[in-house]
Amino acid sequence: MSDSKQPIRDTEEFRDHISTVTEDGKRIFVYPKKQKGKMYWMRTVVAVLLLIAFLVGPFIKVDGRPLMLFNVLKGDFIILGVPFVTQDTFLFAVTMITSLVIIVLFTAVFGRLFCGWVCPQTIFMEHVFRRIEYAIEGDANKSRRLDKGPWTKEKIWKKGLKWTIFYIISFVIALYFLSYVIGVDSVKAFITSPVGENIGGFIGLFVFSFAFFMVFANIRDQVCTTICPYGRLQGVLLDKNSILVSYDFERGEPRGKAKKKKKKTKVETMVASSDVGVAAVQFEGDKEGDCVDCDLCVKVCPTGIDIRNGTQLECINCTLCMDACDSIMEKVKRPKGLIRYASYNSIVEHKPNQVFTTRSIAYSLVMVALLGFLGFLVAGRSTVKAYMTKARGVVYMEVDATHGKNLYNLKLTNKTRKELPVEVKLLNKKGKLEFIGLGDHLVVPPIGTKGGRLEGSVFIILDKKDIDGRVTDLELGVFLEGKQIETIETSFIGPQ
Numbered sequence: 001m002s003d004s005k006q007p008i009r010d011t012e013e014f015r016d017h018i019s020t021v022t023e024d025g026k027r028i029f030v031y032p033k034k035q036k037g038k039m040y041w042m043r044t045v046v047a048v049l050l051l052i053a054f055l056v057g058p059f060i061k062v063d064g065r066p067l068m069l070f071n072v073l074k075g076d077f078i079i080l081g082v083p084f085v086t087q088d089t090f091l092f093a094v095t096m097i098t099s100l101v102i103i104v105l106f107t108a109v110f111g112r113l114f115c116g117w118v119c120p121q122t123i124f125m126e127h128v129f130r131r132i133e134y135a136i137e138g139d140a141n142k143s144r145r146l147d148k149g150p151w152t153k154e155k156i157w158k159k160g161l162k163w164t165i166f167y168i169i170s171f172v173i174a175l176y177f178l179s180y181v182i183g184v185d186s187v188k189a190f191i192t193s194p195v196g197e198n199i200g201g202f203i204g205l206f207v208f209s210f211a212f213f214m215v216f217a218n219i220r221d222q223v224c225t226t227i228c229p230y231g232r233l234q235g236v237l238l239d240k241n242s243i244l245v246s247y248d249f250e251r252g253e254p255r256g257k258a259k260k261k262k263k264k265t266k267v268e269t270m271v272a273s274s275d276v277g278v279a280a281v282q283f284e285g286d287k288e289g290d291c292v293d294c295d296l297c298v299k300v301c302p303t304g305i306d307i308r309n310g311t312q313l314e315c316i317n318c319t320l321c322m323d324a325c326d327s328i329m330e331k332v333k334r335p336k337g338l339i340r341y342a343s344y345n346s347i348v349e350h351k352p353n354q355v356f357t358t359r360s361i362a363y364s365l366v367m368v369a370l371l372g373f374l375g376f377l378v379a380g381r382s383t384v385k386a387y388m389t390k391a392r393g394v395v396y397m398e399v400d401a402t403h404g405k406n407l408y409n410l411k412l413t414n415k416t417r418k419e420l421p422v423e424v425k426l427l428n429k430k431g432k433l434e435f436i437g438l439g440d441h442l443v444v445p446p447i448g449t450k451g452g453r454l455e456g457s458v459f460i461i462l463d464k465k466d467i468d469g470r471v472t473d474l475e476l477g478v479f480l481e482g483k484q485i486e487t488i489e490t491s492f493i494g495p496q
């Protein structure tokens with residue numbers, strides 16, 4: 001830290017309250033000022049691509065089935081065309097753990113990058129609903145005035161139009177989310193069916209639409225600042241090397257109105273970040289900073305915070321304050337980037353951001369290992385899962401003088417969308433299988449038909465010479481087109 005900026009006392013007062021709640025607990029509604037700039041346009045491009053993917057997604061099919069499906073009710077999941085069934089629990093668990101590690105890694109290195117750039121809440125709020133609001137009500141001041149003003153004809157018309165459009169879009173979003181759960185064909189059938197036949201479903205749809213409507217029309221920033229658990233995780237994931245939207249207090253302080261900047265100033269300003277380990281501090285300075293204290297970075301913030309106070313849980317890294325400050329720096333002819341993607345260490349040490357730290361390398365190694373393991377599991381995932389258990393209450397039976405048999409339950413689960421004719425054979429013993437009620441040819445139905453399962457009973461008949469006393473270990477193979485795709489291990493119980 002430069003000598004001219006010595007901390008004179010710690011202050012964390014701004015952390016004692018949420019910027020959008022008054023001391024007596026009332027909500028302060030945020031009216032962010034419209035802001036454009038380089039970062040905003042980059043985020044718009046990302047948002048448009050994601051919105052297209054979201055809107056087109058349910059209509060893309062692979063072999064007649066959706067590209068993505070998360071039918072939790074039926075345990076039917078399809079990710080990028082690959083179907084997963086409830087038997088893939090282990091794979092699912094590894095996928096979840098890998099995703100968690102990726103989130104932790106990205107958050108440790110880049111903070112809430114996800115929130116600002118790809119979170120559906122931010123995408124819909126900032127790139128859909130907020131734009132409509134600006135178009136109907138105007139920029140922040142006009143919108144605030146309209147809200148505070150009486151219910152004139154203009155207010156009724158504007159609010160009515162805005163809320164109607166908001167509700168229609170919320171309804172469409174609810175339909176799309178439903179399409180990702182039950183499939184677009186089921187949604188089409190559902191919404192074209194008479195209301196009386198699906199009264200519960202229609203009520204559910206309207207309730208969900210209303211929930212979305214409330215989120216985007218009213219709750220808004222509160223989702224990010226108080227409801228979303230991911231934001232709360234920041235405190236434990238970030239460190240001084242995390243690259244976040246940050247105010248360069250070394251360059252910006254002491255702040256002051258542009259015209260007063262000729263004078264030597266003695267200022268007290270809150271800076272820096274909390275742990276990130278460092279409490280917000282105040283500085284005494286004798287050198288002019290670049291911040292002209294215009295407050296534009298605060299006015300554009302959708303969560304209503306002042307980024308100059310340092311890293312805060314409420315910051316969703318939306319970059320609007322970066323664009324705002326850059327526009328001011330351009331006007332006052334100072335270098336851009338007073339608010340930029342920077343780590344605390346890069347600011348105090350006047351060094352470039354450091355992506356490769358011991359922590360990020362360690363997380364990356366774990367992530368690569370998990371991704372490798374996941375790839376191995378997916379590549380080695382058999383198309384048919386087989387379970388064989390000895391039938392309860394049925395003991396060893398003599399077939400003839402030289403053979404004995406045991407009864408087993410057999411369950412074969414198909415993980416594909418095709419019918420699979422399979423064979424089951426004994427591998428480590430000579431013997432015979434007698435299927436009961438399954439026909440001579442085993443055909444496992446595809447996912448979506450009969451639950452994708454073939455279930456029945458089978459006698460395993462062994463030559464007495466092959467029975468090793470009381471318990472004989474057996475290995476069976478499931479074959480598809482002559483290729484072994486699954487192994488079953490079980491035991492043959494011999495005579496007492």
Ligand code: SF4
Binds near residue numbers: 245297301304321
């Ligand atoms: S502080 Fe800046 S980046 Fe953070 S939420 Fe506010 S405007 Fe967005």
Ligand code: SF4
Binds near residue numbers: 294297326
């Ligand atoms: S926009 Fe930039 S110059 Fe204006 S108050 Fe914020 S940090 Fe200071």
